[in-house]
Amino acid sequence: MTHARRITDAQVDRCRDTAVGFLKELISTSRLGEMAVQARVAAEARSIGCAVETIRYRPASVPMVEEFATDVAMGDVTRACVVGRLPGTGGGRSLILFAHPDSEPLAETSSWRHDPFVGTIDGGRLYGWSVADDLAGVATMVEALRAVLAGGLFPAGEVILASTPSKRHGRGISALLHGGLNADAALYLHPAESGAGLREVKAFASGQVEFRIVIEGRPPDTTEPLQTAFAHLAVNPIDKAISIYRALKAVDERRAAAVQHPLLQEAVGRSTNLMVSHIAAGNPAQLARSGATCVLGGALSFPPPETLGEVQRQIEAAVWEVSESDPWLKEHPPRLLWDAGVTGAEVTSMHPLYRVVSDAIFAVSGEAPSLNPMHTSSDIRNPIVQKGIPTVGLGPLGGDLAQNGRTDEWVDIEDFVRGVKVTAGVIVGWCGVSRTG
Numbered sequence: 001m002t003h004a005r006r007i008t009d010a011q012v013d014r015c016r017d018t019a020v021g022f023l024k025e026l027i028s029t030s031r032l033g034e035m036a037v038q039a040r041v042a043a044e045a046r047s048i049g050c051a052v053e054t055i056r057y058r059p060a061s062v063p064m065v066e067e068f069a070t071d072v073a074m075g076d077v078t079r080a081c082v083v084g085r086l087p088g089t090g091g092g093r094s095l096i097l098f099a100h101p102d103s104e105p106l107a108e109t110s111s112w113r114h115d116p117f118v119g120t121i122d123g124g125r126l127y128g129w130s131v132a133d134d135l136a137g138v139a140t141m142v143e144a145l146r147a148v149l150a151g152g153l154f155p156a157g158e159v160i161l162a163s164t165p166s167k168r169h170g171r172g173i174s175a176l177l178h179g180g181l182n183a184d185a186a187l188y189l190h191p192a193e194s195g196a197g198l199r200e201v202k203a204f205a206s207g208q209v210e211f212r213i214v215i216e217g218r219p220p221d222t223t224e225p226l227q228t229a230f231a232h233l234a235v236n237p238i239d240k241a242i243s244i245y246r247a248l249k250a251v252d253e254r255r256a257a258a259v260q261h262p263l264l265q266e267a268v269g270r271s272t273n274l275m276v277s278h279i280a281a282g283n284p285a286q287l288a289r290s291g292a293t294c295v296l297g298g299a300l301s302f303p304p305p306e307t308l309g310e311v312q313r314q315i316e317a318a319v320w321e322v323s324e325s326d327p328w329l330k331e332h333p334p335r336l337l338w339d340a341g342v343t344g345a346e347v348t349s350m351h352p353l354y355r356v357v358s359d360a361i362f363a364v365s366g367e368a369p370s371l372n373p374m375h376t377s378s379d380i381r382n383p384i385v386q387k388g389i390p391t392v393g394l395g396p397l398g399g400d401l402a403q404n405g406r407t408d409e410w411v412d413i414e415d416f417v418r419g420v421k422v423t424a425g426v427i428v429g430w431c432g433v434s435r436t437g
Contacts, residue, residue: 004433005363007151008144008424012417015147019420020126020413023139024119027128030103030135031117034165035080037101041138041163042082048146050084050161057081057175059165065386066207066308066343069169081172083181084161086145092156092432094183096383097144097423098173099137099190100166103130104402112407125410132398136411136419137189138163140395144423148433156432157184166379169340173379177386185353186383187426188393189419193404194372197397197415198361198422201369203354204263205378207304207344209311212278212297213319214335215240219290226288235328237294238281243326244334245296247318248274252300255314261303263346263373274300274315301376304344312338342377345384345391353390353430360425361394364418369394395419 012019022044029040038054046052056078082101088094106129114120116129128135141161148155160183164172192200217237220230227234252274264271276298282291302311319336323329347354349371361369375393383389396415400406427433 002428004153004428005360005425007153008147008428009364009421011147011151012143012421012424015143015150016417019139019143019417022143023126023131023136023416024128026101026135026139027119027131028117030129034102037135037138038080038082038163041101041142042084044142045082045084045161048142048149050086052082052084055081055083055176055179059169059171059175062171062175062178065174067341068308068338069340079165079170079172081165081176082163083176086155086159088155088157088159088431089434090156093185093430094158094160095427095430096160096162096181096183096186096389097141098162098164098186098188099141100134100170100172100379101138101163102165102167102170103133104167107402109407114408121413124413126413126416127408127410129409130402132191132409132411133401133403134166134190136191136398136416137395140189140416140419140423143420144427147420147424148427152435153428153433155427156434157430159427159431173382174386177383182387183389185430186389186391187357187423188378188380188391189395189423190379190393191395191398191411192372193401194374195397195399196370196372197412198365198394198418199367199369200372201354201357201361202375202378202380202393203349203371204346204373204375205344205381206264206301206373206376207306207308207311207342208299208301208377209308209341210299210339211315212295212337212339213241213244214337215244215294215296215329216332216334217290217292217294219292227290228288231290234290236290237292240326240329240334241279241281241294241296243322244319245276247322248276248298248315251314251318259302259306261373263371264303267373272300272302274298302344304346306344308341308343312341342381343385345381347384347390347392351390353392356429357392357394357426360422360429363425364421394422
């Protein structure tokens with residue numbers, strides 16, 4: 001372990017209560033909403049010496065780069081990013097630390113065993129609303145920089161703290177990148193949903209596209225309320241949907257054989273999947289009546305370096321081929337609707353950033369992390385795809401996330417403290433530091 005890392009580790013241990021206390025403050029403030037949390041983050045970043053700016057934006061106005069989402073999904077709202085900058089002394093590499101301060105919409109909390117807005121510590125876990133998604137990440141970046149500076153060290157490269165909305169297509173980091181934010185590398189601080197904590201890093205994110213296909217049919221020409229006896233006179237949209245479903249399954253199987261990424265093949269034995277997850281037609285309360293339409297909905301995951309455009313064209317071709325071979329569908333083409341999509345990205349284990357992060361984790365935990373390639377659509381992709389900024393993600397052990405419909409969301413206290421040490425170590429190892437005072 002380098003001397004600088006020993007200094008920051010000791011400083012984190014010395015200020016452990018401060019770090020945990022700040023995270024608890026964010027939990028209690030989250031009751032007041034996203035903007036209140038951002039105001040608290042801005043104040044804390046300013047207190048450690050950062051020049052702080054609050055940048056307001058509308059997610060739907062941020063240009064899409066290898067991604068898309070409907071305006072309805074993003075909502076016509078104004079969001080805000082908090083950016084804290086600490087200029088380097090010179091000669092070092094710059095680093096963006098980012099995390100998201102926003103949470104799932106506040107829901108019924110009566111089933112929680114711990115008050116969601118107190119920050120209760122019980123059995124080595126800190127419980128609270130959005131603590132693992134992602135207030136722990138926000139607190140980590142502030143406390144890591146605090147530890148570096150409090151240890152009498154000053155980064156040689158610029159350090160940028162970015163608290164950026166992400167939920168409900170918040171697109172905060174995208175807004176900043178579009179606005180000119182740039183650096184030599186970025187670190188996304190978010191507890192791993194896999195439950196591995198600091199034993200893994202996110203350096204790989206598959207792309208994903210979500211779609212719906214609307215297929216028209218024709219009810220039988222009858223005034224009878226019960227249509228079963230006339231079914232042969234109808235064009236059942238479910239029949240047509242089955243043909244399209246089979247075509248999509250054929251695409252899925254062809255892709256499974258042709259598209260292979262070594263990380264995904266090793267992890268789960270498959271690198272791409274097309275999943276039809278929704279079928280809707282007719283009225284379940286009127287089973288003797290034919291529906292006018294059938295809707296298939298699904299998603300396709302794909303590894304880098306494949307792009308959104310490539311996989312969209314494959315889905316379009318499959319739907320077109322079925323339509324061309326079916327007289328009804330040729331006259332009544334299915335409507336293919338794209339709901340959301342992102343292109344994937346990766347940082348290899350040989351990249352200098354990955355090595356710095358891995359070394360920092362090993363120095364704190366004594367265990368080299370593994371690379372988990374199963375984080376589809378992770379926010380690490382945004383700086384990589386939009387600006388070519390290498391990005392790796394890490395975070396402490398956490399669980400029972402509200403976004404998964406669970407209660408009593410938590411992070412492990414010891415892993416959170418280790419996460420602060422690791423992040424301080426990444427600042428030291430990537431940016432370089434000099435002694436102050």
